Amino acid sequence: MNLKATCINTMARTLVQVIIATGCYGICAASVNGDHFALHKNYAFKVIDIAITGKVVEEGTGLPLPGVSVKIKGTSNAVVTDNQGNYRIVVPDAQTTLVFSYLGFVPQEKLVSAAGVINVTLVPSDNKLDEVVVVGFGTQKKADVTGSVVRANLEDFRNAPVTNVANLLQGTVPGLNVGQVNRAGATPSISIRGANTIAGNQNVLVILDGVQYNGSLTSINPDDIASIDILKDASATAVYGAQAANGVLLVTSRKGVAGRTRITFSSQYATQNPNIDTRPMGREEYLDKIRYLYYDQAFLAPTYTEPNPAFDLSSVVDRSMKDPQGNLLPNDFSWYDEASQNGYVLDNQISFSGGSEKINYLLSASLTRNTGFIVNDIFRRKSLRANLETKATDWLTVGLQSFGTFVNEDGVEPTIGTLRILSPLILPRDENGNLSINPFATNIVNPFLSYETDDYDRKNYFFANVYANVLLPIKGLSYKLNFGNNYRQILNYVSNSYDANLTGQASKESTNYYDYTLDNVLTYNKTFGKHNITGTLLYGAVERRQEYTRAYSNGFSRQTLGYNDLAQGNNRFAISNGFSESLNYQMARLNYGFDGGRYLLTATVRRDGFSGFAKNYKAAVFPSVSVGWDISKESFFKASWVDQLKLRAGYGTVGNQTPRYTSLARVNTNAAYVYGDGGGTQFGQEVGSLPNPNLRWERTTGLNIGLDFTLLKNRISGTIEYYNTRTTDLLYEVALPTVTGFNVIQSNVGQLDNSGYELSINSKNINSGGFQWNTTLNFSRNKNELVKLLGDRDGDGVEDDLPQSGLFIGQPLAVIYDYQTNGIWQIGEQIPSGYSPGTLRIVDQNGDGLINANDRTILGSGAPSFRVSLLNNFQYKNFTLSVFLNSVQGGKNSYIAGNTPRMIRDDNQIRNNHLSGIDFWTPNNPDGRYPRSILAATIQPALYQHRSFIRLQDVSLSYKVPAKVIEKINLQSVNIFVSGRNLATWTNWEGWDPETNEGLTTGGRPVLKGYSLGLNVTF
Incomplete structure (x- = not known):
């Protein structure tokens, strides 16, 4: 050459x-x-001119940032990143500096030098209003969002001793209602903005890394989660159409970012013990209980307060508690203490992350063990994750988000209710050391027999989402393919020689579930002048399949191989079932912004089809529209103390699905005929339900109005929202006349209204001298009302109630309809027939002198009046202290529930133990709160108590070791922390816990409180 x-x-x-x-x-x-x-x-x-390309992502989440300004420093030349965070800019020479800026993030400068590709990771600033959130099939700046979308605060709760990511959300987001748990590894109840249905699906839709996730949240390692965004109103959830009526949780896992490899290790140990020390009666209190049940014999008339010296307690005690001579056994044994233990959480995490211009990766592993306060309440989890992404070419990016979780819950815990009713006079083992089968000489079995169970209880979860982003030849146009796969396997093998009336039983039970999601997403982003347009088109499909099999046998002569040889049982049985269902959907969304977000518009329409609906209504369309107006950007707005003020409003419709097959005529198999005397029973099939070819989707249409604000140079920021929704075509089983041969038919009826207010305020109280104090206040109020149901069936022109179902027109779904009580009948009073001293006095509502069902009345509601939480975060140098208070309040007649321990002198109550310290009525305790009587009352109403509480839910103190100390051993960061959870609860509720709605019952479980010590190290 x-x-x-x-x-x-x-x-x-x-x-x-x-x-x-x-x-x-x-x-x-x-x-x-x-x-x-x-x-x-x-x-x-x-x-002379150099083309620079790259991608801008958010720190921690690795999410692409659309709309980032990439500007040549010192000039007005700039471009913005597209919907996938990609950009291309031409610079004059290698000495050019690029400035990357984005509202809500710390700006960065990069020298071009010899690089042709510059990838940037932006760090969020403290302005919560301008963070980037996931909105479904894309991301948006919070400042550009027009619907009700909130990112949960996970960072302040990372040190909490929990095993389920949902527990980190309790009280942190207004409108997101997360309950308590009292079992190892359990998932709490989750709802968003109250109930929108009576009998339809009430589950929140969970989207994991862009894919619908129907597995348990227990399967997700909390440490792998980068962010959780909550879609609350119809205009935000409309992108998910028919499955979004109950709100959406968008869970995003962590990604690696370009730079040196980061190796992070964390370990935490936490104690877990009941937050309330309620236990069964000891020996003396137990014997007093029996004595007071026989107060008419144990005490002298007429007042029954003076002991009767002639009364022999052993004469009325169950024979199981007496020796052969008839004397009371001398024992004071605590069955409850024997079966309880100190619980704990041991959690270990390790991850490797990093990347380059072309590839990023995150590999993580975790090992978690959670032991509850009851023996064999054990949760063990192993989890592995691999998230990979590579820029294969300038126009193609491919990635994988995957994890496998293996849950072990082997072991059968003793039945708590049985532990608490067994007498302290009885021991669990006989004189030979063998477990007593029936300690009471009744059909109540020894709860410790569960220890003899060979139990294999495993749940395996597998998730993989493969995706590809393609930059098409038309500038601003991109295509994304998502192929998500969920698989879970549940195995439960049990063998116990005491089952099946002591003949022994063994079983093998397996469930296999698989679903896939295939999404095709086309996105176009264009900025011209003051206008910005982002259009999104979606076509997708979901298919779900499940198979279930249970084989079992009983009547074993020997059970040495247990569930591994079911053929050893004399009687062998098998059960199986399965299902398959599919969905397809199309969605179009347009986002429009004018003049840097001064005016905003989002319009969405989605069409859903579901195999489970009737043939005449397989598909439905769900539209929505929302607008935003940043008032602070108007020239007439002169309030210098207001940094940002955005008004937004949205209106839209979402749906709710019926359970599969409910629109069809279903066939039952039952014993149907016996041929002749002594003949064998033949099984037959019969139609068990009527079909409804016109069954439609529930439709929830809602209005949401919100105001986002930032004041005093970002010292105060927050959101105020009002919403009002209406659900029509409610899915409900309507009763049929028995002459039809059927009981009910699934139908669409009525109307349910739901409304409420929400408030979230963040304030930076102090930032001076190395000391910072920040506060977050959340408040929410929700109410619903049943407006219509089955119509006017009796012809009086008034919409009819359904008292037998607890449904009343004009009342909330959680209405309480029962008898009103007024104290307890006392000795010497004129007591009506059917009642006796110690029974509850019922108010005669209609004054007819009779107490019957007509005297029931509406007493209030079981739903809260409002929820409020307060988080204070203090930082001084390398120390950080977080204190979180969470509260649910009921006001005068809301958030109430039945809580009625009672004793009646019958064989069971005489024999059974009860919880200690309960204020039962006796003749010498006439002001006792709870009924105790010789005879059962004709009507035994419930007593209702307020469940309102304030809880010191989370406290965390952490210390970040200074860099100058750890850099000598090549560490990037070291963080040591102590934390506590559920440390104190202030409430008037009596019993286990107001939030779990478990009162003074022998079968209740306490909420667990705990203290933890942990260490986070990054290499």
């Missing part, structure tokens, strides 16, 4: 020689001393 004298200098000639030496004979490029050169055939040219 001959070079012509066109090289512009010696360095260029050297460059050309280098390029030739490498065998490049086409168009080549390189950089020498900051100058960029191109070689075309025999010519080397100095390149």
Whole structure:
């Protein structure tokens, strides 16, 4: 190859020689001393303009940031990133500096140098209003969002001793209602903005890394989660159409970011013990209980307060508690203490993350063990995750988000209710050390027999989402393919020689579930002048399949192989079932912004089809529209103390699905006929339900109005929202006349209204002298009202109630309809027939002198009046202290529930133990709160108590070791922390816990409180 004298200098000639030496004979490029050169055939040219490309993502989540300004420093030349965070800009030379800026993030500057690709990770600033959130099939700046979308605060609760990511959300987001748990590894109840249905699906839709997730949240390692965004109103959830009536949780896992490899290890140990020390009666209290049940014999008339010396307690005690001579056994044994233990959580995490310009990765593993306060309440979890993403070409990015979780819950815990009713006078083992089968000599079995169970209880979860982002030739147009797969396997093998009336029983039970999601997403982003448009088109499908099999046998002569040889049982049985269902959907969304977000518009329409609906209504369309107005950007707005003020409003419709097959005529198999005397029973099939070919989707249409604000140079920020929704075509089983041969038919009826207010305020109280104090206040109020149901069936012109179902027109779904009580009948009073001293006095509502069902009345509601939480975060130098208070309040007649321990002198109550310290009525305790009587009352109403509470839910103190201390051992960061959860609860509720709605019952479980010590290290 001959070079012509066109090289512009010696360095260029050297460059050309280098390029030739490498065998490049086409168009080549390189950089020498900051100058960029191109070689075309025999010519080397100095390149004046340089094209720089790259991607901008958010720190921690790795989510792409659309709309980031990429500006040449010192000029007005700038571009913005597209919907996938990609950009391309031409710069004049290698000494150019690019400025990356985005509202809500700390700006960054990058020197071009010799780089042709510059990827940037932006760090969020403290302005919560301007963070980037996931909105479904894309991301948006919070400032550009027009619906009700909130990112949960996870960071302040990372140190909490929990095993389920949902527990981190309790009280942190207004409108998101997360309950308590009292079992190891359990998932709490989750709802968003109250109830929108009576009998339809009430589950919140969970989207994990863009894919619908129907597995348990227990399967997700909390440490793998980067963010959780909550879609609350119809305009935000409309992108998910028919499954979004109950709100949406968008869960995003962590990604690696470009830079050096980060190895992070964390370990935490936490104690877990009951937050209330309620236990069964000891020996003396137990014997007093029996004595007071026989107060008419144990005490002297007429007042029954003076002991009767002639009364022999052993004469009325169950024979199981007496020795052969008839004397009371001397024992004071605590069955409850024997079966309880100190619980704990041990959690270990390790992750590897990093990347380059072309690839990023995150690999993580975790090992978690949670032991509850009851023996064999054990949760063990192993989890592995691999998240990979590579930029294969300038126009193609492919990635994988995957995890496998393996849950072990082997072991059967003793029945708590039985533990608490067994007498302290009885021991669990006989004189030979063998477990007593029936300690009471009744059909109540020894709860410790569960220890003899060979129990194999495993749940395996597998998730993989493969995706590809393609930049199409048209500028701003991109295509994304999502193929998500969920698989879970549940195995439960049990063998116990005491089951099946002591003949022994063994079983193998397996459930296999699989679903896939295939989404095709086309996105177009264009900015021209003051206008910005983002259009999204979606076509997708979901298919779900499940198979269930249970084989079991009983009547074992020997059970040495247990569930591994069911053929050893004399009686063998098998059960199986399965289902398959599918959905397909299409969605179009338009986002429009004018003048940097001064005016905003989002319009969405989605069409859903579901195999489970009737043939005449397989599909439905769900539209929505929302607008936003940033008032602070108007020229007439002069309030200097207001940094940002955005008003938004949205209106839309979402749906709710019926359970599969409910629109069809279903067939039952039952014992149907016996041929002749002594003949065998033949099984037959019969139609068990009527079909409804016109069964429709529930439709929830809602209005949401919100105001986002930032004040006093970002010292105060927050959101105020009002919403009002209406659900029609409620799915409900309507009763049929028995002459039809059927009991009910699934139908669409009525109307349910739901409304409420929400408030969230963040304030930076102090930031001076190395000390910071920040506060977050959340408040929400919700109420619903049943407006219509089955119509006017009796012809009186008034919509009819359904008292037998607890449904009343004009009342909330949680209405309480029962008898009103007024104290307890006392000795010496004129007591009506059917009642006796110690029974509850019922108010005669209609004054007819009779107490019957007509005297029931509406007493209030079981739903809360409002929820409120307060988070205070204090930072001083390297110390951080977080204190979180959470509260649910009921006001005068809301958030109440039945809580009625009672005793009646019958065989069971005489024999059974009860909880200690309950204020039962006796003749010498006439003001006792709870009924105790010799005879059962004709009507035994419930007593209702307020469940309102304030809870010190989370406290965390952490210390970040200074960099100068750890850099000597090549560590990036070391964080040591102590934390506590559920440390104190202030309430008037009596019993286990107001939030779990478990009162003074022998079968209740306490909420667990705990203290933890942990360490986070990054290499």
